[in-house]
Amino acid sequence: MAILVFLFWTTPNVVSSLREKLSLEQLTIRSHSVARVKVTRIWSEFSDQDKREIITFISFQVREFAKGHTPEPTVSIVIPGGSVGDLATYVAGTPSFFVGEEAIIFVTNDNKGRAII
Numbered sequence: 001m002a003i004l005v006f007l008f009w010t011t012p013n014v015v016s017s018l019r020e021k022l023s024l025e026q027l028t029i030r031s032h033s034v035a036r037v038k039v040t041r042i043w044s045e046f047s048d049q050d051k052r053e054i055i056t057f058i059s060f061q062v063r064e065f066a067k068g069h070t071p072e073p074t075v076s077i078v079i080p081g082g083s084v085g086d087l088a089t090y091v092a093g094t095p096s097f098f099v100g101e102e103a104i105i106f107v108t109n110d111n112k113g114r115a116i117i
Contacts (some may be wrong), residue, residue: 041057
C-alpha cells in the first residue's frame with residue numbers, strides 16, 4: 001500500500017493549518033528523497049523540556065530509492081503528535097503507520113533540519 005503525504009508544520013500558537021494539494025510530480029520535485037520503505041520502529045516523546053509538544057519518530061528500512069539516496073539502510077522521520085504515558089495529541093492530516101507496514105514516502109526537512117514527510 002502506498003501512502004503519499006505532504007505535511008506543513010504549525011507552531012503552537014497557530015489555530016489552524018493549511019495543506020496544499022500537490023500532484024505526484026510536485027511531491028517528487030519538493031522532496032529530496034522518495035523511497036519504498038518498511039516501518040521498523042515507532043516511538044513518541046516530548047519535543048522540549050517544558051513538555052508542551054509531543055512528536056513521534058518513525059524508522060523505516062529502505063527497500064529502494066526512486067529519488068535521492070543515503071548510505072544508511074534506514075531512514076527516520078518525525079511527525080507532530082503521538083502519545084507519551086497518559087498524554088496524547090493528534091494533529092489532523094498527519095499520517096499514521098504501523099510496524100511492518102510498507103509505504104512510499106516523500107522526504108524533506110523541516111526548519112530544524114529534521115526529516116519529515
